[in-house]
Amino acid sequence: MKTTFLYSVLAAGLSVLAVGRVHAHSAVEPAPRPEEGWQRRHGTMNTNAMTLGEKSQVIFIGDSITQGWEGEGREAWATYYAPRNAINLGIGGDRTQHVLWRLDNGNLTSLKPKAAVVMIGTNNSNGEDNTVEQIADGVAAIVGKLRERLPDTKVLLIPIFPRSENPSAQRGKVLQVNQIIQKLADGQNVHWVDFGHRFLASNGTIPRDLMPDFLHLSKKAYGIWAESIEPVLAAALGETPVSAGATAAAAASDLTGEWVATLPGPNGDPVDLPFSLKQDGANLTGRFARPDGRWLDLKDGKVEGAKFSWSIKRDRPDGGSMTYEMSGKVEGDKLLGYTKTDMGGAPVTIEWTAKRK
Numbered sequence: 323m324k325t326t327f328l329y330s331v332l333a334a335g336l337s338v339l340a341v342g343r344v345h346a347h348s349a350v351e352p353a354p355r356p357e358e359g360w361q362r363r364h365g366t367m368n369t370n371a372m373t374l375g376e377k378s379q380v381i382f383i384g385d386s387i388t389q390g391w392e393g394e395g396r397e398a399w400a401t402y403y404a405p406r407n408a409i410n411l412g413i414g415g416d417r418t419q420h421v422l423w424r425l426d427n428g429n430l431t432s433l434k435p436k437a438a439v440v441m442i443g444t445n446n447s448n449g450e451d452n453t454v455e456q457i458a459d460g461v462a463a464i465v466g467k468l469r470e471r472l473p474d475t476k477v478l479l480i481p482i483f484p485r486s487e488n489p490s491a492q493r494g495k496v497l498q499v500n501q502i503i504q505k506l507a508d509g510q511n512v513h514w515v516d517f518g519h520r521f522l523a524s525n526g527t528i529p530r531d532l533m534p535d536f537l538h539l540s541k542k543a544y545g546i547w548a549e550s551i552e553p554v555l556a557a558a559l560g561e562t563p564v565s566a567g568a569t570a571a572a573a574a575s576d577l578t579g580e581w582v583a584t585l586p587g588p589n590g591d592p593v594d595l596p597f598s599l600k601q602d603g604a605n606l607t608g609r610f611a612r613p614d615g616r617w618l619d620l621k622d623g624k625v626e627g628a629k630f631s632w633s634i635k636r637d638r639p640d641g642g643s644m645t646y647e648m649s650g651k652v653e654g655d656k657l658l659g660y661t662k663t664d665m666g667g668a669p670v671t672i673e674w675t676a677k678r679k
Contacts, residue, residue: 354427367410577601
């Protein structure tokens with residue numbers, strides 16, 4: 323009851339629906355975008371929501387900065403969020419009104435996530451498009467809709483990130499919005515997770531290695547985001563937090579490329595076998611050379627942090643087949659692995675190492 327009353331007061335104070343619409347404006351008027359690319363991505367997200375359904379534990383809601391988890395943020399996503407069946411509901415260029423429309427038109431279909439990570443509003447801050455109060459209204463409306471549609475979902479409200487290389491009027495505008503929307507957090511259902519200061523140098527500038535265009539995030543910056551929210555997110559999910567070094571481990575385990583494995587041969591002498599890997603997020607594909615010059619495709623390849631695994635199946639000359647389960651970890655520029663198989667009914671484990679060509 324107390325939480326419901328709090329949101330009613332905030333909504334009224336921020337000019338969102340209370341008894342009727344008061345001073346309605348663009349930031350709180352749900353609206354789609356006509357662009358074909360936007361419509362296509364919206365449809366894809368709806369399909370993902372229906373496919374994963376209640377398996378998805380986490381959803382991310384926002385604009386291009388959120389969509390960027392699929393680009394510069396993909397390694398951190400593979401480590402922190404892919405195992406949780408997370409869904410990315412970010413579309414480049416979106417404003418609060420576009421998110422409001424999406425939430426009512428399929429993005430939440432079949433979903434019952436334990437947590438929703440929300441960061442939206444920077445595109446509303448351009449020029450005179452919306453005032454500080456109007457942007458805050460739009461964010462409040464989104465949080466209110468999530469609480470209405472997903473009452474059991476914990477909302478992690480992320481302040482709008484600082485932007486532009488140097489302190490500016492627009493950055494000040496964003497900061498004022500954050501000061502207002504912070505009051506939406508109640509510490510129970512809505513959590514305020516503020517780490518924007520980590521994107522600033524001591525002199526107030528934004529380093530290019532964190533935001534190359536002073537707006538969108540680099541791989542390093544997505545790692546900061548993931549590490550910053552992980553304690554609160556893990557608590558919402560009832561899990562142990564992923565270690566703070568997971569992003570570095572994920573970066574170390576980018577396995578795409580040509581490799582040479584060294585393993586003991588039939589007489590104990592080392593044998594070098596080339597293989598190639600292609601990593602796409604948490605998935606691995608590739609092929610492994612046989613001594614006779616033929617190649618065998620990798621199956622079920624996976625990467626989890628610095629750990630990897632795949633299987634290989636080959637036909638035996640006398641009929642039948644053998645399956646090799648290969649797994650291990652990345653250490654520096656090497657792979658340390660072992661292979662498990664069955665020979666004559668007896669389990670066999672073979673250790674091996676690999677280095678890049």
